[in-house]
Amino acid sequence: MFFKQSDDALINQALNGSERGWNKLVKRYENVVYTYALKMTGNQADAMDLMQETFISVCNSLHQFKGNSSFKTWLMSLAHYRCVDFYRRKQLDRDGEKNVEHLVSVDSWSQPCGEHEVQQSRAEVVKLLMQLPFEQKLVVELKMFQQLTFEQIAEQLGGSVNTVKSQFYSALSKLKRSIESEENAA
Incomplete structure (x- = not known):
């Protein structure tokens, strides 16, 4: 068609x-x-x-x-x-470890190196997102991955635009700190 x-x-x-x-x-x-x-x-x-x-x-x-x-x-x-x-x-689980292991299948080890790295990166992103409170994780998902505007998110969640923005930027701050602490530990 x-x-x-x-x-x-x-x-x-x-x-x-x-x-x-x-x-x-x-x-x-x-x-x-x-x-x-x-x-x-x-x-x-x-x-x-x-x-x-x-x-x-x-x-x-x-x-x-x-x-x-x-x-x-x-x-x-x-x-x-x-x-x-x-x-x-x-x-x-608050640490998300048990849930993240399902994202990388056993078959991924036989895939070309680039595809395995992409799957590993996705698993790491999901692991970081799992550490956020549900409301913040939801706002990040809707903004970053569903590409909704703050106004659309507020409408969908039945809240104010300012609350949505506050949750979003707070989540980004927490994600940044998590990434920095993982980098410092490595």
């Missing part, structure tokens, strides 16, 4: 019972939701579960989507609530 269907067209198709429309909508956003969940949990299995739970929520409440924001913003707010639920149900 030479053109990409809009989210609104796919939503309408899904609401009218089109399995193809629903599948295209899921396919379009499944990687975004999975990546978000992975960065928030640091565990592939938990991220997969959260992605599935998010799309079940979307399926059950798609008829309630009014289009006041973009579909992606609405979807990511559902993913956010699933992650909050996850944190309520399960206490994660």
Whole structure:
């Protein structure tokens, strides 16, 4: 197909019972939701579960989507609530060591050197993010990886722009100190 269907067209198709429309909508956003969940949990299995739970929520409440924001913003707010639920149900290790080991698969050792280094760097970033409080980690994820504006993040989280900025810059400061302390220890 030479053109990409809009989210609104796919939503309408899904609401009218089109399995193809629903599948295209899921396919379009499944990687975004999975990546978000992975960065928030640091565990592939938990991220997969959260992605599935998010799309079940979307399926059950798609008829309630009014289009006041973009579909992606609405979807990511559902993913956010699933992650909050996850944190309520399960206490994660504060050091993140046990969760990070799942990010680098056994097969990565047989990959070319450059790919292994990229995976190792990603694991280190996730490890540092896991050390942040949940609210700060969330803001960093939305700003840096989802590339939302401070205004969009505040809207999604139901807070003020100044609070979001404060959490973001505080998180960056903590990350910087962690990186510096690791460099000094090496």
